Amino acid sequence: MQVFDYEDIQLIPSKCIVKSRSECDTTVEFGNRRFKLPVVPANMATIIDEKLAIWLAQNGYFYIMHRFDEAGRIPFIQKMNELGLYTSISVGVKDKEYEFVEEMAKLGLKPDYVTIDIAHGHSDQVIDMIHHLKKHLPETFVIAGNVATPEAVRELENAGADATKVGVGPGKVCITKIKTGFGTGGWQLAALARCAKAARKPIIADGGVRTHGDIAKSIRFGATMIMIGYLFAGHEESPGKTIPVGEQLFKEYFGSASEYQKGAKVNVEGKKILIPHKGKIQDTLKEMEQDLQSSISYAGGKDLEAITKVDYVIVKNSIFNGDTI
Numbered sequence: 001m002q003v004f005d006y007e008d009i010q011l012i013p014s015k016c017i018v019k020s021r022s023e024c025d026t027t028v029e030f031g032n033r034r035f036k037l038p039v040v041p042a043n044m045a046t047i048i049d050e051k052l053a054i055w056l057a058q059n060g061y062f063y064i065m066h067r068f069d070e071a072g073r074i075p076f077i078q079k080m081n082e083l084g085l086y087t088s089i090s091v092g093v094k095d096k097e098y099e100f101v102e103e104m105a106k107l108g109l110k111p112d113y114v115t116i117d118i119a120h121g122h123s124d125q126v127i128d129m130i131h132h133l134k135k136h137l138p139e140t141f142v143i144a145g146n147v148a149t150p151e152a153v154r155e156l157e158n159a160g161a162d163a164t165k166v167g168v169g170p171g172k173v174c175i176t177k178i179k180t181g182f183g184t185g186g187w188q189l190a191a192l193a194r195c196a197k198a199a200r201k202p203i204i205a206d207g208g209v210r211t212h213g214d215i216a217k218s219i220r221f222g223a224t225m226i227m228i229g230y231l232f233a234g235h236e237e238s239p240g241k242t243i244p245v246g247e248q249l250f251k252e253y254f255g256s257a258s259e260y261q262k263g264a265k266v267n268v269e270g271k272k273i274l275i276p277h278k279g280k281i282q283d284t285l286k287e288m289e290q291d292l293q294s295s296i297s298y299a300g301g302k303d304l305e306a307i308t309k310v311d312y313v314i315v316k317n318s319i320f321n322g323d324t325i
């Protein structure tokens with residue numbers, strides 16, 4: 001099998017057909033909505049909270065609320081409904097999550113998007129939850145993950161998932177690849193390409209994006225949407241705690257399977273890092289949009305579709321994708 005990761009690939013430019021990058025359209029349709037960018041901040045406690053979710057929804061971006069404030073999820077949906085905004089939440093697969101889905105249905109709450117968020121998503125536990133969601137909330141767009149193989153994508157799609165999320169172990173605060181020896185760490189982009197060949201529905205590429213150029217590369221290899229933690233961590237609006245170190249301000253970014261999220265040292269597969277304070281998230285989103293417009297122009301087109309067809313070369317291979325342990 002030919003393997004490669006983000007830093008091993010360069011996309012090859014095609015003749016430009018626009019006079020200005022501002023002509024290039026970065027919007028994407030996902031579910032029955034159109035969003036400004038094909039990116040979504042990771043559904044993690046140090047990346048997204050209610051305030052940021054409201055801002056993202058109000059400003060035309062996709063968001064997925066994390067699942068770690070269990071009791072806060074129903075009030076969150078109610079608040080978004082009151083504000084006339086779309087709703088996008090996460091669930092796990094444990095028994096009480098089945099009751100939670102039934103409770104939403106009983107209350108007449110119909111989230112627009114529900115993401116099943118577990119580490120090893122190729123499992124009957126996820127398939128059962130897809131069935132449960134489709135039975136009780138038939139209009140909801142169900143995203144299921146995370147998976148690493150074409151077989152898993154097919155199986156979750158066949159179970160009723162409307163999109164699958166690909167990426168096991170490539171994340172910045174992930175230690176799955178080190179602790180278990182498994183995953184797509186070091187070859188996330190190639191894993192995405194394999195999965196995309198098998199997929200009949202949209203794929204979210206999840207984890208391992210380190211630069212804005214990696215967004216274009218994800219689209220080239222089959223992603224409709226790209227989930228990103230690292231590049232969105234450390235902003236003024238990021239929920240991670242602010243920590244002063246000497247003169248400089250940092251913000252916490254920790255894994256959902258870290259002891260900091262779990263409150264216990266059990267099955268730990270995530271770590272915590274400190275990220276230098278980055279300023280406002282809207283500035284990063286603007287820069288991402290401009291960089292992606294530029295990617296589209298290099299692809300020789302006017303929209304994201306153009307990127308899906310460009311040629312590429314493999315320039316080298318590096319298992320850690322620039323990360324240290």
Ligand SMILES: NC(=O)C1=CN([C@@H]2O[C@H](COP(=O)(O)OP(=O)(O)OC[C@H]3O[C@@H](n4cnc5c(N)ncnc54)[C@H](OP(=O)(O)O)[C@@H]3O)[C@@H](O)[C@H]2O)C=CC1
Binds near residue numbers: 255267
């Ligand atoms: N994308 C990625 O690479 C990874 C992401 N994460 C994130 O960490 C969070 C916690 O994930 P997770 O532990 O799955 O969630 P949960 O703690 O909610 O576990 C979900 C269920 O799956 C079981 N489970 C977890 N891992 C495995 C496994 N390797 N094999 C078999 N069963 C398993 C758990 O049981 P039990 O705990 O008893 O085994 C539990 O029943 C999520 O937000 C997830 O996205 C974590 C690791 C990798």
Ligand SMILES: Nc1nc2c(ncn2[C@@H]2O[C@H](COP(=O)(O)O)[C@@H](O)[C@H]2O)c(=O)[nH]1
Binds near residue numbers: 258
């Ligand atoms: N193995 C682990 N993966 C995790 C954990 N918490 C989150 N994640 C995954 O990482 C991505 C974000 O990756 P990034 O490279 O953009 O920072 C996130 O969406 C999850 O899929 C964890 O504790 N362990």
